[in-house]
Amino acid sequence: MNDDAIALDHVCKRYGDFTLDVTMRVPKDAITALVGVNGSGKTTAFRIILGLVAPDGGSGTLLGADVTRLPNAVKRRVGAVLAEASFDAVFTGEDVIKQQAAFYPDFDATLCRVLLERFGLPTNKTMGDFSTGMAAKFRTIIAMSHRPEALILDEPTAGLDVVARGELLDLLRAYMETPGRAILVSSHNAKDIESLCDDFYLIDRGHICLHETIDRLRDDYATLILTDEQAATMDRSHILASARMHGAVHVLTDERRYYEENMPGVQIARGDIDGLITVMTMAGESEHETIRERSRS
Known part of the structure; x- marks a missing residue:
């Protein structure tokens, strides 16, 4: 059925x-x-x-x-x-x-x-x-x-x-x-x-x-708001997309707790639809393809 x-x-x-x-x-x-x-x-x-x-x-x-x-x-x-x-x-x-x-x-x-x-x-x-x-x-x-x-x-x-x-x-x-x-x-x-x-x-x-x-958006997603130096040196293993906005690098992740533990003091906004759409829309097509590949795997 x-x-x-x-x-x-x-x-x-x-x-x-x-x-x-x-x-x-x-x-x-x-x-x-x-x-x-x-x-x-x-x-x-x-x-x-x-x-x-x-x-x-x-x-x-x-x-x-x-x-x-x-x-x-x-x-x-x-x-x-x-x-x-x-x-x-x-x-x-x-x-x-x-x-x-x-x-x-x-x-x-x-x-x-x-x-x-x-x-x-x-x-x-x-x-x-x-x-x-x-x-x-x-x-x-x-x-x-x-x-x-x-x-x-x-x-x-x-x-x-x-x-x-x-x-x-x-x-x-x-x-x-x-x-x-x-x-x-x-x-x-x-x-x-x-x-x-x-x-x-x-x-x-x-x-x-x-x-x-x-539920997972609320529990696991977040947007990290980083300086250029922080963005250049961060561990990107759990990053979905990133975009420069308002003088900072906004980085979308589906592993919020990982970055809370490993980047203490970094500004983190918990996941929501508006933040997700904003970063994903401004991200490059190459990042979209990476996410699609992860979804298929």
Whole structure:
């Protein structure tokens, strides 16, 4: 039995001088993040998974079905929110509910209305009159209301204040209480990823350059902030990447305790998504290849 809700094996897509090449897995009963800077390939990967863009190579599955030939029966088992997608501006919330109920046999209109009321979203207001934050909440609630087996969410908390973000994250945690479900999510809010997800993939310039669990990120990763002399003389056996920033050398490691013991007094920032993305994005491609080789070994 395949325990992957989503599986991509060297799925490629080329746009001019940009090439996406992604291998990743989203297991059932897990929340996985795809993180990276704008333009790194996250949205393209999401669109390929959903069958909206045909890959140029590789293979992928969504709930066991080939992503290039997704039947409606599989699409009905998936909820999706894409950052650039929106409902027709003249539709009211009630119009969207009726539309969704016509496509999804399991759409729970009662649940949807309860959640919309909980988040202060009127069903008689048109989509064009919704604020950015209101639209973000609305799209996620609609995507969840047919009780899908997989949720694919591109920036679901964009435009939300801290209270609304917390409520939406709690809603996603409640969704995962049903066995066999899975979420693939992207977000520029690192705290959301770290509090919600089990693991993450870091994508940069179209390639996956790191896959790690959130627990190991917290426990073992760190950024060392060094002088040139310290960087030149340090033991680099546990270094993933380095980059010069703000007059210092920032060095990423997945063995924080080793450097705490062997470089006492050195400034060390414990691992987090923001620090990791910053160093990895500014590091050279040769360091990315070294990390990929370590991941394969």
